[in-house]
Amino acid sequence: MPVETQERIELGAGLKEIAADVVAGARKAGATAADAIARDGNEFSTLVRLGEVETLKESGARALGLRVFVGKRAAATHTSDFSRDGIERLVSSAISLARATSEDPIAGLPDASSLGALKQDLDLYYDDVYSLSTADRIDYARRAEAAAMAADPRITNSDGGSFDAATGYKVLANSLGFVGEYRRSYCSVSAVPIAQAGGSAMQRDYWYSASRTLQKLESPEAVGRKAAERTLRRVGAHKVPTQKVPVVFDPMVSRGLIDHIFDAVNGDAIYRHASYLSGKLGEQIAGENITIVDDGTMVGGFGSSPFDGEGVPTRRTVVVERGILKSYLLNTYTARKLKLQTTGNAARGLTGNPGIGSGNFYLQPGDKDPKDILRDIPSGLYVTEFLGFGVNLVTGDFSRGASGLWIENGELTFPVEEITVAGNLKDMFRNVSAIGNDLEFRSSIAAPTLRIDGMTVAGE
Numbered sequence: 001m002p003v004e005t006q007e008r009i010e011l012g013a014g015l016k017e018i019a020a021d022v023v024a025g026a027r028k029a030g031a032t033a034a035d036a037i038a039r040d041g042n043e044f045s046t047l048v049r050l051g052e053v054e055t056l057k058e059s060g061a062r063a064l065g066l067r068v069f070v071g072k073r074a075a076a077t078h079t080s081d082f083s084r085d086g087i088e089r090l091v092s093s094a095i096s097l098a099r100a101t102s103e104d105p106i107a108g109l110p111d112a113s114s115l116g117a118l119k120q121d122l123d124l125y126y127d128d129v130y131s132l133s134t135a136d137r138i139d140y141a142r143r144a145e146a147a148a149m150a151a152d153p154r155i156t157n158s159d160g161g162s163f164d165a166a167t168g169y170k171v172l173a174n175s176l177g178f179v180g181e182y183r184r185s186y187c188s189v190s191a192v193p194i195a196q197a198g199g200s201a202m203q204r205d206y207w208y209s210a211s212r213t214l215q216k217l218e219s220p221e222a223v224g225r226k227a228a229e230r231t232l233r234r235v236g237a238h239k240v241p242t243q244k245v246p247v248v249f250d251p252m253v254s255r256g257l258i259d260h261i262f263d264a265v266n267g268d269a270i271y272r273h274a275s276y277l278s279g280k281l282g283e284q285i286a287g288e289n290i291t292i293v294d295d296g297t298m299v300g301g302f303g304s305s306p307f308d309g310e311g312v313p314t315r316r317t318v319v320v321e322r323g324i325l326k327s328y329l330l331n332t333y334t335a336r337k338l339k340l341q342t343t344g345n346a347a348r349g350l351t352g353n354p355g356i357g358s359g360n361f362y363l364q365p366g367d368k369d370p371k372d373i374l375r376d377i378p379s380g381l382y383v384t385e386f387l388g389f390g391v392n393l394v395t396g397d398f399s400r401g402a403s404g405l406w407i408e409n410g411e412l413t414f415p416v417e418e419i420t421v422a423g424n425l426k427d428m429f430r431n432v433s434a435i436g437n438d439l440e441f442r443s444s445i446a447a448p449t450l451r452i453d454g455m456t457v458a459g460e
Helices: 002-012 016-027 084-100 136-151 220-232 250-264 265-271 330-338 370-376
Strands: 031-050 052-070 075-080 153-173 179-194 207-211 243-249 292-296 316-320 360-363 377-386 397-408 411-424 430-435 450-458
Touching: 002 016, 002 370, 002 411, 016 031, 016 153, 016 179, 031 136, 052 136, 075 084, 075 360, 136 153, 136 179, 136 220, 153 220, 179 220, 179 330, 207 220, 207 360, 250 265, 250 292, 250 316, 265 330, 411 430
Parallel strands: 243 377
Antiparallel strands: 031 052, 031 153, 052 075, 153 179, 179 207, 243 450, 292 316, 292 360, 377 397, 397 411, 411 450, 430 450
């Protein structure tokens, strides 16, 4: 290990300098190219159940990951040991592993010309998520649960109220001269009440609020009341006969449908021909009312960052425009495989090769109020939860367990459970007959209320 690297560590240098020096050390040890990720962060989590603290976790972590290339051979290692010996082992292990792996002609860092970082402030970090005392954080969780429990006598139990907070600092450096850094913060509060009435089965649901700052977090009381409302509407649920009806998807569920589209346009799935959208660029794959965007540049977004996992600036990519497939989501490796350009969607942990990650991936909202969407349906299903897995990305076949509320004459009438909703993604996105105006980001993937016609609801 270079003397200057050890001196920086002993002097408590910042991660930015250490990451750059470790890359330089790897080059001197025999790597033809290298990149390093350094992370430092803190996490807090508490769960309160029936008013008592059930779990309380707080941790801080500092770690370094190194990826090296020896010609067209690549390997990655990571460590949390920042001592001289720890850094030396990190570098020597990575070099030894790379020399033992098979060659891959596509492997390598991005082209130098594609590297960079967004200059604007993306509003990703706030100190206030760690401004509360431990007692106040526990109180957030306790207040959310208490509000849910107090909402109705039918709520007799709870899976708890929680509060989480995290801050992180990330540095990426590579042997092409790129060094980038950014900070993020996150906090959330949630409640999961359990209700039962008469001889009916117990029902549970949840609600949560998440933000990069405490200032924008919904109050624990509002979260608890919403969780109670969602739980109570499930009491007395039963099956319905098998039939084909319009199906309306709650935004918390419709984002799951959009997530399947993300998986289908993922460059890894595309070049392996493991997606029904392989070879479909430029083709109509959905209705003209469907536009899907991936945007890593949204200010304050849960999926925003100034650069991706390879040091390529994030960007706004229109994936589907008026039903036409415009772009896949790619990192450098998958772009080279497909003879395309990276879309700045590389995602990488401390070790391993970059995968594909979303920025803020969403379906553009329509102009219909969700109540108006329901009002137009004489008989149908409003889905509030998916259960299990049942999607074949190669064929597009879709079949998932679900629960929700039955729609009769434009009104939500009674709760439904133990049913399956089935169709094919190729048809489903062509049959979206209404899109709500209620797009809201509670994670990096979001969609508004959706109505899809012609789906099969399998029950009794």
